[in-house]
Amino acid sequence: MHGVILYCRAGFESECAQEIAALAASHGVAGHVRALRDDAFIEFVTATPGEDALPRLADPRALIFARQALPVVAQLRDLPSRDRIAPILDALRAIDARWAEVLVEAPDTNDGKALATFCRSFGNALVGAMKRMRLIDAAAPRRLHAFFPQSDKVYLCAAEPSRASPWPRGIPRLKFPREAPSRSTLKLDEAFLVLLDENERERWLQPGMSAVDLGAAPGGWTYQLVRRSVRVVAIDNGPMDAALMQSGLVTHVRADGFRWRPPKPVDWLVCDMVEQPRRVAALVAQWLADGACRRAIFNLKLPMKKRYDETLLCLSILREALGAKGDIRARQLYHDREEITVFARRTH
Incomplete structure (x- = not known):
């Protein structure tokens, strides 16, 4: 096989x-997709080996629905137990x-969970054997992924x-903080980790910065800002978590999130409202275009049907509003479900 393996959320194959088909077409790479629903991964198989564009296809930063994208260097079937x-x-x-280094992985599915014990023990044995053959070198430029969709089949990826x-x-493991008012807090925590790099987090999430949280109650997303000492105006007609309000960093405004605007620009706008995606x-887009927020x-x-089409439409709304001045990144995070998370800002 010549191509790429992409890990994704089960049901979003x-x-x-x-x-990936659209990205390959944009790079002039011929190939086809192999995918089965609920497998939590797909294969993009190229027509010929050695495609120069494969490294650009195997880049999850350029994709929304892929958690990981890996060029395949070998595929083995019917492995003897x-x-x-x-x-x-x-x-x-x-x-x-x-x-x-070496990662031995299985799909993020119920069957994949059953393979987890096998992957751990087999991974230790494989690493030991590779060390004896001097195939592991910390200074080497690539990492080996041994991906087992089943115990007798493996894709070796570089x-x-x-x-x-x-x-x-492709899944950051985050611990739910017991003092957070809702599990939705993990979405924003993961978004900061995945959509921003270390330098951006350091520069853009400094104590004393300002933020607005639309649809804030009970405060799962507000919590992530407060723990970084960011001052938050929480917009929601519902009640906020009492302990969060005692931080002194939160101002609760009971108002319609679609109508309220800040008196002066804020550093951050965050929003996890249950609404039509194109409306959000x-x-x-209007907040950013008007300069009401910086990021x-x-x-x-996403809707039940035509989720990819709706994603493209929503991103086009943002691009049209921001034009060449826009920096837009989107990803379906591990803690997302029927949704994607987007970062957007005006670059100047």
């Missing part, structure tokens, strides 16, 4: 497939490369750390 390591080592010898997601299966996209992170709740 179609959207992931449409997206008594010795899976030997054929993998043979394939690695043929590749003739060293690897900075990832460039600068392009690939740094987390196993238009609202945030925004918000969720778009």
Whole structure:
């Protein structure tokens, strides 16, 4: 096989497939998609080996619905249960490369969870065997992913750390803070981690900055801003968490999130309102275009049908409003469900 393996949320294989097919077409890469619903991964198979554009396709930063995108260097089927390591080592010898580290992974599905114990124990054995063969070198430029959709089948993939997601299966593991008022807090925590780089988080999430949280109650997203010492105006007709209000950093305004505007520009607008996605996209686009906020992170709740089309429409609303001055990044996060999370800002 020559191509790319893409991990995604189970049930969103179609959207992931449409997206990688469109990206491949834009780069002039011929190929086709193999996908089954609820597998939590898809394959994009190129027509010929050695496509120059494959590194650009295997970049989850350029994709919304892929958690990880990995160029395949070998595919092995019907692995013998008594010795899976030997054929993998043979394939690695043929590749003739060293690897900075090794990740053994399974799909993010119920069946994949059942494979987790196998992946852990097999991963330890594989790493040990590779070390004995001197196939692991911390200075090597690539990371090896051994992806097992089932215990007798593996895709060996090569990832460039600068392009690939740094987390196993592309999923950052976050701990729910017990003092947070709702589990939705993990969405914004993950958004800051995935959609911003370390330098941006340091510069754009400084103590004393200002933010507005539309549809804030009970305060899951507000909590993430407060823990970073950002002052928040929480807009919602519902009640806010009492402990959060005691922080002294939150002002609760009972108002319609679609009509309220700040008296002066704020550093951040965040929004997790249950509304039509195109209506939320238009609202945030207006805030940014008018200069009411400098940056925004918000969720778009996708419809049951034509989710990819709706995603493109919402992003086009933002691009039209911001034009060449826009920086727009979108991703379906692990803690998202039937939604995507978007970061947007005016660049100047």
